[in-house]
Amino acid sequence: MSVVIEVAGLYKSYEDVVAVDDVSFEVHEGEIFGMVGPNGAGKTTTIECIEGLRQRDSGKVNLFGVDPDVSRAEIAERIGIQLQESALPARIRVQEAMSLFGSFYTSRADSGELLDRLGLTEKRSAAFSKLSGGQKQRLFIALALVNQPEVVFFDELTTGLDPQARRAMWDLVCQIRDEGHTVFLTTHFMEEAERLCDRVLILDHGKIVALDTPEALISSLEMEKRIVLTLPGAPQELPLSDLPQVNRIERSGDRVVVYGHGERFAGPVITALERAEIDFLDVRTEQPNLDDVFLALTGREMRE
Amino acid sequence: MRGLLQLTIMSFKLYLREPIATFFTLAFPPLLVLLFGAMYGNDPDPMYGGYGTMDITMPAYTALILGTIGLLGIPITTSGYRELGVLRRFRATPMRPLTYIAADLLTNLTMTLLGMAILIGVGWALYRVRFEGQVLSVFVAVVFSGLTMFAVGYLIASLASGARTAQVIGMVIFYPMMFLSGASVPLEVMPEGVRRISDFLPLTHVVTLLRGLWFGEGWGEHLTEVFILGAIFVVGAGLAARFFRWE
Numbered sequence: 001m002s003v004v005i006e007v008a009g010l011y012k013s014y015e016d017v018v019a020v021d022d023v024s025f026e027v028h029e030g031e032i033f034g035m036v037g038p039n040g041a042g043k044t045t046t047i048e049c050i051e052g053l054r055q056r057d058s059g060k061v062n063l064f065g066v067d068p069d070v071s072r073a074e075i076a077e078r079i080g081i082q083l084q085e086s087a088l089p090a091r092i093r094v095q096e097a098m099s100l101f102g103s104f105y106t107s108r109a110d111s112g113e114l115l116d117r118l119g120l121t122e123k124r125s126a127a128f129s130k131l132s133g134g135q136k137q138r139l140f141i142a143l144a145l146v147n148q149p150e151v152v153f154f155d156e157l158t159t160g161l162d163p164q165a166r167r168a169m170w171d172l173v174c175q176i177r178d179e180g181h182t183v184f185l186t187t188h189f190m191e192e193a194e195r196l197c198d199r200v201l202i203l204d205h206g207k208i209v210a211l212d213t214p215e216a217l218i219s220s221l222e223m224e225k226r227i228v229l230t231l232p233g234a235p236q237e238l239p240l241s242d243l244p245q246v247n248r249i250e251r252s253g254d255r256v257v258v259y260g261h262g263e264r265f266a267g268p269v270i271t272a273l274e275r276a277e278i279d280f281l282d283v284r285t286e287q288p289n290l291d292d293v294f295l296a297l298t299g300r301e302m303r304e
Numbered sequence: 305m306r307g308l309l310q311l312t313i314m315s316f317k318l319y320l321r322e323p324i325a326t327f328f329t330l331a332f333p334p335l336l337v338l339l340f341g342a343m344y345g346n347d348p349d350p351m352y353g354g355y356g357t358m359d360i361t362m363p364a365y366t367a368l369i370l371g372t373i374g375l376l377g378i379p380i381t382t383s384g385y386r387e388l389g390v391l392r393r394f395r396a397t398p399m400r401p402l403t404y405i406a407a408d409l410l411t412n413l414t415m416t417l418l419g420m421a422i423l424i425g426v427g428w429a430l431y432r433v434r435f436e437g438q439v440l441s442v443f444v445a446v447v448f449s450g451l452t453m454f455a456v457g458y459l460i461a462s463l464a465s466g467a468r469t470a471q472v473i474g475m476v477i478f479y480p481m482m483f484l485s486g487a488s489v490p491l492e493v494m495p496e497g498v499r500r501i502s503d504f505l506p507l508t509h510v511v512t513l514l515r516g517l518w519f520g521e522g523w524g525e526h527l528t529e530v531f532i533l534g535a536i537f538v539v540g541a542g543l544a545a546r547f548f549r550w551e
């Protein structure tokens with residue numbers, strides 16, 4: 001897989017804050033690469049140094065083998081950008097914004113189809129200032145795709161979107177990837193990174209905490225899995241303690257939490273209960289997720 | 305300059321959708337003609353070299369339009385766009401910064417010419433106002449004066465932190481000029497002391513240059529104005545280029 005973005009020893013500080021401190025990574029062609037981290041972690045600074053919108057203090061950044069600080073014009077043609085914060089003139093209409101921004105590029109997507117995919121067709125004649133927050137966000141995503149970019153950058157992809165629109169956006173991003181584009185996104189939502197990204201970079205205080213596939217990050221923790229069950233009127237002794245996958249059992253009234261490990265952990269527990277003819281309701285398995293990874297690696301919750 | 309035409313057309317449309325800016329550029333000067341025309345008429349007056357009040361009002365109000373756009377319109381719009389992040393969004397595309405400036409200048413010059421056309425149309429229809437210069441010469445003078453005023457406007461936009469500040473700076477500079485430069489009230493009716501202040505106001509030189517060429521004088525008779533305005537343009541544009549920020 002060829003490398004489209006190469007970052008080595010990236011360093012950037014503002015007056016008294018070090019925003020990005022010695023960050024190195026590569027993004028491969030055709031992958032969805034996600035950068036997660038709490039507020040102020042340095043995500044926007046990193047992504048905008050790659051886009052050529054901010055100048056780094058030191059380190060190396062290459063996009064398509066070109067330094068964005070040297071030839072931004074060449075790069076701008078081949079990438080799409082959704083900024084975390086930006087705006088359009090208040091009275092420009094959705095359709096007008098699409099054709100105006102399209103006119104800045106040589107390669108152009110079908111703007112009608114883009115608006116359709118982003119659920120903005122009904123709003124095509126609406127002024128920018130009359131759009132809701134989520135609609136503005138979707139318009140900016142459409143604008144980022146207007147030139148059929150080889151690499152598209154989304155800074156805070158789904159901020160301001162409701163859960164339904166968020167899920168639709170995940171589908172869209174997967175489609176974009178499947179069409180052969182590379183996606184670089186930042187997010188606050190660990191769930192989003194886990195569901196969407198091929199690889200995730202966890203950033204904290206301007207430094208890389210971890211970088212791998214979500215599965216590898218989670219399994220590297222070797223954390224316990226949990227099964228939560230409701231067992232009405234079950235005997236005091238459960239036939240589970242002897243199972244090799246089970247570590248321990250917590251019980252409060254009818255509610256039982258079984259802690260264990262292993263790839264297939266739920267199966268043997270259920271089978272054992274069925275064999276002992278114990279009725280169970282509401283089976284729920286809880287997997288460790290990226291939030292747990294962040295907690296384990298930094299000792300802090302993502303949101304504090 | 306890809307996108308220049310589209311961007312110019314779009315900014316022109318956006319300008320027309322902005323009721324206040326459009327009012328002051330297109331409707332306000334003709335309204336002044338209606339008001340002051342009713343009060344003073346257009347009879348030849350020796351004080352104005354044999355021209356009528358409405359005759360000399362045409363180049364004067366043209367200067368008024370240039371001042372309004374350059375010292376209020378451009379600073380407020382530009383720093384507002386920067387404050388909101390509109391300029392940031394443009395900068396994320398391959399469009400060159402120069403294309404943005406060029407489209408903005410073209411839009412504002414076109415609006416000026418449109419304002420002039422309506423102004424002269426009303427003046428002609430009501431008072432048969434006189435024009436004795438060369439169209440091309442006056443056109444060049446309008447563009448030249450426009451670039452000077454617009455350069456100052458960009459400088460204000462570069463120095464102001466946001467739209468509110470830009471508006472305040474623009475008004476502080478523009479309002480004294482509006483009354484003391486001859487752009488709205490002829491300097492001939494002003495006391496001597498006021499006229500001495502007027503010499504220091506850039507817009508006074510715009511009024512003098514336009515009025516001279518309007519009534520058939522040559523560029524040679526207005527080298528002072530050309531020099532002063534040229535100097536303001538060079539300094540204004542230079543400083544604006546130095547201090548302009550996209551975010």
Ligand SMILES: Nc1ncnc2c1ncn2[C@@H]1O[C@H](COP(=O)(O)OP(=O)(O)OP(=O)(O)O)[C@@H](O)[C@H]1O
Pocket residue numbers: 014015017018019037038039040041042043044045046084
């Ligand atoms: N233009 C700026 N001037 C000064 N400090 C800045 C600037 N931009 C960012 N910072 C600081 O740099 C650090 C990193 O900011 P950055 O915006 O990159 O974080 P982020 O991870 O994108 O945060 P968020 O999740 O809130 O968007 C923060 O401490 C921030 O205060």
Ligand SMILES: [Mg+2]
Pocket residue numbers: 043044045084155
């Ligand atoms: Mg950010």
